[in-house]
Amino acid sequence: xxxxxxxxxxxxxxxxxxxxxxxxxxxxxxxxxxxxxxxxxxxxxxxxxxxxxxxxxxxxxxxxxxxxxxxxxxxxxxxxxxxxxxxxxxxxxxxxxxxxxxxxxxxxxxxxxxxxxxxxxxxxxxx
Amino acid sequence: xxxxxxxxxxxxxxxxxxxxxxxxxxxxxxxxxxxxxxxxxxxxxxxxxxxxxxxxxxxxxxxxxxxxxxxxxxxxxxxxxxxxxxxxxxxxxxxxxxxxxxxxxxxxxxxxxxxx
Numbered sequence: 001x002x003x004x005x006x007x008x009x010x011x012x013x014x015x016x017x018x019x020x021x022x023x024x025x026x027x028x029x030x031x032x033x034x035x036x037x038x039x040x041x042x043x044x045x046x047x048x049x050x051x052x053x054x055x056x057x058x059x060x061x062x063x064x065x066x067x068x069x070x071x072x073x074x075x076x077x078x079x080x081x082x083x084x085x086x087x088x089x090x091x092x093x094x095x096x097x098x099x100x101x102x103x104x105x106x107x108x109x110x111x112x113x114x115x116x117x118x119x120x121x122x123x124x125x126x127x
Numbered sequence: 128x129x130x131x132x133x134x135x136x137x138x139x140x141x142x143x144x145x146x147x148x149x150x151x152x153x154x155x156x157x158x159x160x161x162x163x164x165x166x167x168x169x170x171x172x173x174x175x176x177x178x179x180x181x182x183x184x185x186x187x188x189x190x191x192x193x194x195x196x197x198x199x200x201x202x203x204x205x206x207x208x209x210x211x212x213x214x215x216x217x218x219x220x221x222x223x224x225x226x227x228x229x230x231x232x233x234x235x236x237x238x239x240x241x242x243x
């Protein structure tokens with residue numbers, strides 16, 4: 001005998017706000033990966049020479065591509081914020097036998113994120 | 128096969144999530160918006176960017192964040208397809224296709240970055 005299991009509806013994630021934002025968070029990885037593909041193409045064009053690089057920058061400057069990168073930036077920020085907020089739930093950190101409060105871990109994550117972003121921006125923009 | 132190697136895929140997913148969380152926003156802002164929009168014109172001439180990405184540390188970081196983001200995508204997309212679209216019965220082909228795409232991305236990233 002087999003128990004009846006109700007089939008999952010295709011649109012279950014549209015029925016509830018929490019489910020909807022869960023799927024949005026999953027889909028941020030699609031935009032981040034798509035951006036990484038464009039970054040790889042940029043590196044390839046860079047290796048091909050100055051003309052190829054300039055042409056690709058012009059392509060990236062088209063309204064559609066700028067819009068894509070704005071949406072990808074929003075998705076990446078949403079991913080970063082939710083990822084760092086979840087970290088203390090995935091890992092418990094102990095210092096001298098005492099559990100480090102979740103808020104401290106999240107604050108440390110945000111601080112590390114800010115420092116790394118500033119260092120990367122400084123390395124690229126200094127000259 | 129996928130079952131037995133599950134910890135490996137999960138580790139790549141977690142590493143990718145962390146790498147993307149730290150680096151993706153600043154990289155998108157720099158290469159996707161600032162450079163094409165012409166902000167900081169002194170920072171993005173060919174010679175300057177070429178010199179920057181020729182450095183072994185830059186290449187290693189770029190390779191790491193690109194490849195790990197692919198595996199992060201593969202893992203999340205796999206579960207979004209299997210559960211989000213209720214394709215649970217097709218979980219093995221879904222997993223194989225997602226991770227194979229990430230592995231293909233890894234190979235092309237290696238080729239591009241080695242040639243820099």
